[in-house]
Amino acid sequence: MSDALEVQDLAVRFGGVAALGGVTFAVQPETVTSLIGPNGAGKTTAFNVITGFQSPTAGRVTYGGEPITRWRPHRIAARGLVRTFQRTSVFPALSVMDNVLTGLHLRGRIGLAGALLRRDRVRAEERGLRDDARRVIEFVGLGTRGDALASALAYGEQRLLELAIALAARPRVLLLDEPGSGMTASEKATLAALILKIRDDGITVFLVEHDMRLVMGISDRVLVLNGGRLIADGTSADVQRDPEVIRAYLGHGGQGAHAGA
Amino acid sequence: MATIGRLLILAIAATAPLWVWNPYHLHTLIMAGIFAVLALSLNLLLGYTGQLSLGHAAFFGIGAYASALLTVKLEWSPWLGLLAAIAAPGLAGWGIGRLALKIRGAYFVLLTISFAGVISLVSVNWMELTNGPLGLPGVPPIELAGFSLRSKSAYYYLVLAAVTACYLVCLAIVRSRVGRALVALRENETLAASVGIDGTHYLVLAAVVSAAMAGLGGGLYAHYVRFVSPEVFLFTYTVTMVIMVVAGGKGTLAGPVVGAVIFTALPEALRELTSYQWQMLVYGVLLVLVLFFLPQGIVPSLRAMAQRRA
Numbered sequence: 204m205s206d207a208l209e210v211q212d213l214a215v216r217f218g219g220v221a222a223l224g225g226v227t228f229a230v231q232p233e234t235v236t237s238l239i240g241p242n243g244a245g246k247t248t249a250f251n252v253i254t255g256f257q258s259p260t261a262g263r264v265t266y267g268g269e270p271i272t273r274w275r276p277h278r279i280a281a282r283g284l285v286r287t288f289q290r291t292s293v294f295p296a297l298s299v300m301d302n303v304l305t306g307l308h309l310r311g312r313i314g315l316a317g318a319l320l321r322r323d324r325v326r327a328e329e330r331g332l333r334d335d336a337r338r339v340i341e342f343v344g345l346g347t348r349g350d351a352l353a354s355a356l357a358y359g360e361q362r363l364l365e366l367a368i369a370l371a372a373r374p375r376v377l378l379l380d381e382p383g384s385g386m387t388a389s390e391k392a393t394l395a396a397l398i399l400k401i402r403d404d405g406i407t408v409f410l411v412e413h414d415m416r417l418v419m420g421i422s423d424r425v426l427v428l429n430g431g432r433l434i435a436d437g438t439s440a441d442v443q444r445d446p447e448v449i450r451a452y453l454g455h456g457g458q459g460a461h462a463g464a
Numbered sequence: 465m466a467t468i469g470r471l472l473i474l475a476i477a478a479t480a481p482l483w484v485w486n487p488y489h490l491h492t493l494i495m496a497g498i499f500a501v502l503a504l505s506l507n508l509l510l511g512y513t514g515q516l517s518l519g520h521a522a523f524f525g526i527g528a529y530a531s532a533l534l535t536v537k538l539e540w541s542p543w544l545g546l547l548a549a550i551a552a553p554g555l556a557g558w559g560i561g562r563l564a565l566k567i568r569g570a571y572f573v574l575l576t577i578s579f580a581g582v583i584s585l586v587s588v589n590w591m592e593l594t595n596g597p598l599g600l601p602g603v604p605p606i607e608l609a610g611f612s613l614r615s616k617s618a619y620y621y622l623v624l625a626a627v628t629a630c631y632l633v634c635l636a637i638v639r640s641r642v643g644r645a646l647v648a649l650r651e652n653e654t655l656a657a658s659v660g661i662d663g664t665h666y667l668v669l670a671a672v673v674s675a676a677m678a679g680l681g682g683g684l685y686a687h688y689v690r691f692v693s694p695e696v697f698l699f700t701y702t703v704t705m706v707i708m709v710v711a712g713g714k715g716t717l718a719g720p721v722v723g724a725v726i727f728t729a730l731p732e733a734l735r736e737l738t739s740y741q742w743q744m745l746v747y748g749v750l751l752v753l754v755l756f757f758l759p760q761g762i763v764p765s766l767r768a769m770a771q772r773r774a
Contacts (some may be wrong), residue, residue: 235600241723242733254658255653255657256657256658275657275662276654276657276658277656277657277660277661277662277663278660278662280611280657280658280659280660282662285659285660286658288654288655288658292651292652292654292658293652293655294647294648294651294655295651295652296651297651301644301647303646305645305646305647305648305659305661306659307658308641308644308645308648308656308659308660308661309659309660311641313640313641313642314642315637315642315669315673317640318636318637318640318641318642318643319637322636325636325639325640328640328641329639329640329641332641368655368659369658369659371659372658372659372660410660461712
């Protein structure tokens, strides 16, 4: 499989501030790849551009050789790149089940005409989708919470629900933006196991995360951004030894570490 | 219990002309039915996609004029007129949906208000076509298998059939993947896009169905009153629809219908009970009380109450 996600010379400028100053990297298929860096390094900006929520000033994004730069988000999702958000993002007024069913949108086929005229097909599709949804809910460990309202879930559960919604969209690349933030240590351990299981199912996982223990424990590859530039790219061990990375994290001479984005 | 309740309501609705002898009361019921179609239509946008159209009277009016013009000037059959009353506003809804592309919230409201304003001005000023403020008299009655539906009780059944059809259309949409996509727009459009839901596509779709339904309401109105004037574009119609949807319970299927019946009957009841000066005042106070004590709307509040008791 050559379904690598490639980013070339990607730049994003907000006014005079360069959130991303021309970065190039690739995410290899069926790996867990992490993107780390201090606050304001441009990690979320990179995610936003890759998934179509933000237009780049320059550069391109390709997936499996196909340019997807400036596609609208729903089209990128349909191509198999599905993301979660840094700030918890669910459908609050809906049940866990309905949240995941909504995530399954791309798996359904019924359109307006079908909904109005082919109730038999709608029923068959709904049955299939419900089974799929139950499996996904079970997979992330929310099996007993299917009927609960998303807004009534504990914080850690909401983060798992986000993961379930994204998984329901049947991603080939799953982009997780700080999935572990706000989780307890044991919830993070569960999350790490889940991420590895997702990778073993053949889904590429691209991760933005601050928790170094989580990152180093599960990543096949780590990319380090600082001030909108890529300063390291290698295995967890390589990156941990890299002097520039250590400088960036300790704050000595990490130029641009305070540039906001 | 719920099934019995539903059957009871159906039985009452189906037999109404048999025991409602006062023609004025029957007229009120017909108007309630037409408003139920309009409220169901508005609810599809406001209740499900979360976008408020404050130009909904435009779709109602376009439907009324489409059917009236085609039947009066070109002598089309009223049934074809009704079809045009669905198609023409549907097309307008498509235009509004496409224009709205990324426009949401307050800007969507402004877009729909402006659209309604423009259409209303056209209806007043395009004298050759619309006869301007004088309106179009002589809209023919609807006939079915050689029988004229001129009588109130016959028209009542036509309107009842239309309400049922619109209700079923809404039900079919809501209980499918399409309805879930609409709700996803309302709840969190960014997240919806991230799982592949094309917001614009579904907003356009909702706008088309909603506008077409409002147009049907307009067509039914035109062939009932048998006269159409620019008055059909009055902002009051839109406001009435919003009141019915919000007070009845937006985002529910029964809410708009309940709202339409109550808020059509209420002013008439007040007219009989009080003098003109008090009528609107009491109406306003009652409306405020409903919204204050049942902020979710009448239907969701009653459901919650029933659940608590069970």
